[in-house]
Amino acid sequence: MSTDTTEAIRTILREYGRLAEDVTKLSDQSDLFQAGLSSHASVTLMLALEEHFEVEFPERMLHRRTFASIAAIRACLSELHGASA
Amino acid sequence: MYVGVDVVSVNEVSRSLERFGERYVRRVFTPGEAAYCRAATGRVAAERFAARFAAKEATLKALRPDTTAIDWRSIEVRRHASGWCDVVLHGEAAALAARQGIESLALSMSHDAGCATAVVVAQVVARTFNRES
Numbered sequence: 001m002s003t004d005t006t007e008a009i010r011t012i013l014r015e016y017g018r019l020a021e022d023v024t025k026l027s028d029q030s031d032l033f034q035a036g037l038s039s040h041a042s043v044t045l046m047l048a049l050e051e052h053f054e055v056e057f058p059e060r061m062l063h064r065r066t067f068a069s070i071a072a073i074r075a076c077l078s079e080l081h082g083a084s085a
Numbered sequence: 086m087y088v089g090v091d092v093v094s095v096n097e098v099s100r101s102l103e104r105f106g107e108r109y110v111r112r113v114f115t116p117g118e119a120a121y122c123r124a125a126t127g128r129v130a131a132e133r134f135a136a137r138f139a140a141k142e143a144t145l146k147a148l149r150p151d152t153t154a155i156d157w158r159s160i161e162v163r164r165h166a167s168g169w170c171d172v173v174l175h176g177e178a179a180a181l182a183a184r185q186g187i188e189s190l191a192l193s194m195s196h197d198a199g200c201a202t203a204v205v206v207a208q209v210v211a212r213t214f215n216r217e218s
Contacts, residue, residue: 018097034186039142040093040101043157047105063154066123 028071055080087207089146099131135201136194147207
């Protein structure tokens, strides 16, 4: 997926992730839960991502791994977009 | 015996209810949980939702998930007429509990000072350990 997708994920993460760390200082591989992402914030993050990217995370993706990093979120979104193409 | 604990900000849940509304409720809570929480309004409703979310996360911690994907709605808080609440598992959550040898769960929830919290204790089937002679 494009750089735009990564930037959109970072913007949504900044707004809904309620992280203890500055999103701009995180790499795509940084552990978001270590950066302060709570389980509840991961739910609102998921809802905001679904709204922005017009997808729905299926039950099999409702796992910490899905929201573990920006790269992991991007991979799941890519899979979902691929499935809807 | 396994234990799980969680704490959730009531304000954060309140914001999610305002921002995402029905979609937030539908993705996280069962119809029974939603009906009980919505029997109240405003802050009290948000406290009820927050306590239930904390209970789901505390249960998840007590279940010690491996790589299993668990739908939030497969962990359900049921309130008895007396006011006490229990956790009921469905689907993958129930299957995971069975794999972990968990035979029962005990739940306690509370909320005050803007936070909701829950503790879950999982009773594990007694196992036989080999002893060194």
